[in-house]
Amino acid sequence: MNKDVKVIKVKNLCKKFGDFTANNNLSFEVSKGEIFGFLGANGAGKTTAIKILCGLSYPTSGEISVAGFDVYKQREQLKRNIGYMSQKFSLYEDLTVFENIRFYGGIYGLSKEVIHRKADDLLKKLDLQHARNKRISSLPLGWKQKLAFSVAIFHDPEIVFLDEPTGGVDPVTRRQFWDLIYEASREGITIFVTTHYMDEAEYCDRVSIMVDGKIEALDTPAKLKEDFNAVDMDQVFLALARTATNVE
Amino acid sequence: MxxxxxxxxxxxxxxxxxxxxxxxxxxxxxxxxxxxxxxINTDLKDVKMAVLDHSKDEYTAEIINKITSSGYFQLSNNLKSIEQADVIFRKGDVKLILVFEPDFGKKLVKNSKANVQILTDASDPNTANLEVSYLQGILQNYNVEINQDKQLPSSIQANSRMYFNANLESVxxxxxxxxxxxxxxxxxxxxxxxxxxxxxxxxxxxxxxxxxxxxxxxxxxxxxxxxxxxxxxxxxxxxxxxxxxxxxxxxxxxxxxxxxxxxxxxxxxxxxxxxxxxxxxxxxxxxxxxxxxxxxxxxxxxxxxxxxxxxxxxxxxxxxxxxxxxxxxxxxxxxxxxxxxxxxxxxxxxxxxxxxxxxxxxxxxxxx
Structure with a gap:
């Protein structure tokens, strides 16, 4: 992690839908290579904030830059420099492993040669060479998950946004998945991750917890546990979430 | 791109x-x-037909005979005037009326050209259309037959007219x-x-x-x-x-x-x-x-x-x-x-x- 380089800068982010305030004056920064946990109960405003950071929706007010690009004016460049993976499965089941890689590489504008070279490296790394021309639908879930993550960072983004990436996956696979996240982080990719699993929150460098549209806590897991006098992140989370009024 | x-x-x-x-x-x-x-293209069988024969000569008799013996059409009425057409169509049994012009046979021999008119009840336009083409086929065959031993070929002109649905809207x-x-x-x-x-x-x-x-x-x-x-x-x-x-x-x-x-x-x-x-x-x-x-x-x-x-x-x-x-x-x-x-x-x-x-x-x- 490089603390001097801030790849996400959010200052006074507000997002309103009519009378409802989904994001109330959020301010935070994320360093290059950091694994940043973005926590909060359903309805706390996480998804709204992620959509803004990914350039999918405009904030009502605030200064926000992602990978050095302004979310109001430089969406195109911003989008080129981020990756995204959601809880819903994001590879095409009816395409083969390689076709998926080629498609995603293609929409990020990578050349044919680059795609072929990187695809070979990737398949070797994941030990999936034999499955190159198999359809995604024939792979076990754990492999799909790893592949989906690898595809999300295939174009070497500055930041990858992971929206509950490990939903519905068994603990062993989750652990393996986090190994991939660590590796990406070591390579300098910033990880912005939301999760419902509090053990995963412990894996993050820093964690923010949102309640009712505001960030109520932001620090390293160790520091948070100390502040809230808690044994684990679960207790921290519950202590904060209990104060919530906007619950879906 | x-x-x-x-x-x-x-x-x-x-x-x-x-x-x-x-x-x-x-x-x-x-x-x-x-x-x-x-x-839509179902075969025709025993379609009831009426004839208004203004000529009544050997040629018309022969044509009528050909048509009725084809199995597709059945002669049910002989009409006396064109005014009867409307009435008979409205009754609904007869789907088709064949009208020979006066002196049909003579004209065919002399001028090598004679007219026959086919009137159809086109409230069922698909069938009507089919009937016309069958009839024309029969007339055509007959025409070829009589032309075999003639030097100057004659022709039977068949004009069709649709009743009730003149534009044949759903054909x-x-x-x-x-x-x-x-x-x-x-x-x-x-x-x-x-x-x-x-x-x-x-x-x-x-x-x-x-x-x-x-x-x-x-x-x-x-x-x-x-x-x-x-x-x-x-x-x-x-x-x-x-x-x-x-x-x-x-x-x-x-x-x-x-x-x-x-x-x-x-x-x-x-x-x-x-x-x-x-x-x-x-x-x-x-x-x-x-x-x-x-x-x-x-x-x-x-x-x-x-x-x-x-x-x-x-x-x-x-x-x-x-x-x-x-x-x-x-x-x-x-x-x-x-x-x-x-x-x-x-x-x-x-x-x-x-x-x-x-x-x-x-x-x-x-x-x-």
């Missing part, structure tokens, strides 16, 4: 690897044409009707389902987060269906022509241009549906009930709009295929040009822009 081509490639993979899509795309048009075509209607149905189905339903599928799978989010802009995504989604629908239009017109003899009297280019316009309209409706529908099921249901049933029932494809109750007639005005069918019918069967169908063309254009506008508006609201 490369990005876009990659996108198109992927869309074609989706289509070609999905058996259901392939069946709808290529199986259905052919099955529908065959079904409609052959259901061949099945080709324009099927064309409208299939294009609507392929373009609107398939695109809306394919966009809804991306939403359901969560891949739509990925696409939106990618540097592709929404316009590219939409274009990538609809272009394959535009191409496939166009091929379908060609197949339908081709099968109509080669298998069932449905003519294209007007300009083929205009016909195809109008088809492309209609495909665009259907695609824009499909996009609109997909902005509303969150899942493939909903997209399918919406397409079925909002598009398919009205297309088949209210567009004038099967049931004449004229005979519908007034409220349904009013609704039929907002059914896009209605206008497309009018255009097709005019170009294919009447052979007219754009000057006769510009109104309908404009309506289709307006509807296309209307739906694109609506979709854009919906899309923007969602992004806010």
């Amino acid at each position: 490369n990005r876009f081509i990659g996108f198109l490639k992927k869309e074609f993979y989706h289509i070609f690897r999905d058996k259901r899509s392939m069946l709808i795309l290529f199986g259905m048009p052919i099955v529908q044409i065959m079904l409609f075509g052959y259901v 061949f209607m099945f080709i324009p009707g099927i064309m409208a149905t299939i294009l609507m189905l392929v373009s609107a339903m398939m695109t809306s389902i394919s966009i809804a599928r991306e939403k359901e799978l969560g891949t739509m989010e990925i696409l939106l987060v990618s540097p592709l802009n929404p316009l590219q995504i939409i274009l990538g989604k609809v272009t394959p269906y535009l191409a496939l629908s166009f091929i379908n239009a060609l197949v339908i017109v081709g099968m109509g022509y080669f298998v069932f003899g449905v003519p294209v009297l007007g300009s083929f280019t205009l016909l195809m241009a109008e088809s492309v316009l209609f495909i665009f309209l259907a695609l824009s409706i499909g996009i609109f549906i997909s902005t509303v529908a969150k899942s493939q099921q909903v997209a399918m249901m919406l397409s079925m009930f909002v598009l398919m049933l009205p297309t088949i029932i209210l567009s004038g494809f099967i049931f004449p709009i004229r005979n519908m109750p007034v409220p349904l007639q009013v609704i039929s005005y907002i059914i896009p295929p209605k206008y497309f069918i009018v255009i097709l019918k005019n170009i294919m069967l009447k052979g007219v040009g754009l000057e006769y169908v510009w109104k309908e063309t404009l309506i289709l254009l307006a509807m296309t822009f209307g739906f694109i506008g609506l979709s854009l508006k919906k899309f923007k609201i969602r992004l806010q």
Whole structure:
């Protein structure tokens, strides 16, 4: 992690839908290579904030830059420099492993040669060479998950946004998945991750917890546990979430 | 551009690897044409016929004999005057009246040319049309027979006239009707389902987060269906022509241009549906009930709009295929040009822009 380089800068982010305030004056920064946990109960405003950071929706007010690009004016460049993976499965089941890689590489504008070279490296790394021309639908879930993550960072983004990436996956696979996240982080990719699993929150460098549209806590897991006098992140989370009024 | 081509490639993979899509795309048009075509082309048997013979000579007697012995027609009345025609048709038994002009035989020998008129009850236009062509066939054969030992060939001129439905409004209607149905189905339903599928799978989010802009995504989604629908239009017109003899009297280019316009309209409706529908099921249901049933029932494809109750007639005005069918019918069967169908063309254009506008508006609201 490089603390001097801030790849996400959010200052006074507000997002309103009519009378409802989904994001109330959020301010935070994320360093290059950091694994940043973005926590909060359903309805706390996480998804709204992620959509803004990914350039999918405009904030009502605030200064926000992602990978050095302004979310109001430089969406195109911003989008080129981020990756995204959601809880819903994001590879095409009816395409083969390689076709998926080629498609995603293609929409990020990578050349044919680059795609072929990187695809070979990737398949070797994941030990999936034999499955190159198999359809995604024939792979076990754990492999799909790893592949989906690898595809999300295939174009070497500055930041990858992971929206509950490990939903519905068994603990062993989750652990393996986090190994991939660590590796990406070591390579300098910033990880912005939301999760419902509090053990995963412990894996993050820093964690923010949102309640009712505001960030109520932001620090390293160790520091948070100390502040809230808690044994684990679960207790921290519950202590904060209990104060919530906007619950879906 | 490369990005876009990659996108198109992927869309074609989706289509070609999905058996259901392939069946709808290529199986259905052919099955529908065959079904409609052959259901309509039932064989004739013992059609009741009346004769008004102003000539009563050996030739007319021989012709009548030929016709009745063919097995297709049965002589039931001999009429005395043309005034009886209306009465006898209204009774409903007799479907066909054969009128020989005075001195038919003499004219045939002397002038080598004689006239016979075929009057048909065209309230069932498909059958009426078939009867006429059968009769003409028999007359033609007879003509060839009597010409065998003559130097100067003679000819029997058969003119047909339809009663009750002079313009033969629904003959061949099945080709324009099927064309409208299939294009609507392929373009609107398939695109809306394919966009809804991306939403359901969560891949739509990925696409939106990618540097592709929404316009590219939409274009990538609809272009394959535009191409496939166009091929379908060609197949339908081709099968109509080669298998069932449905003519294209007007300009083929205009016909195809109008088809492309209609495909665009259907695609824009499909996009609109997909902005509303969150899942493939909903997209399918919406397409079925909002598009398919009205297309088949209210567009004038099967049931004449004229005979519908007034409220349904009013609704039929907002059914896009209605206008497309009018255009097709005019170009294919009447052979007219754009000057006769510009109104309908404009309506289709307006509807296309209307739906694109609506979709854009919906899309923007969602992004806010």
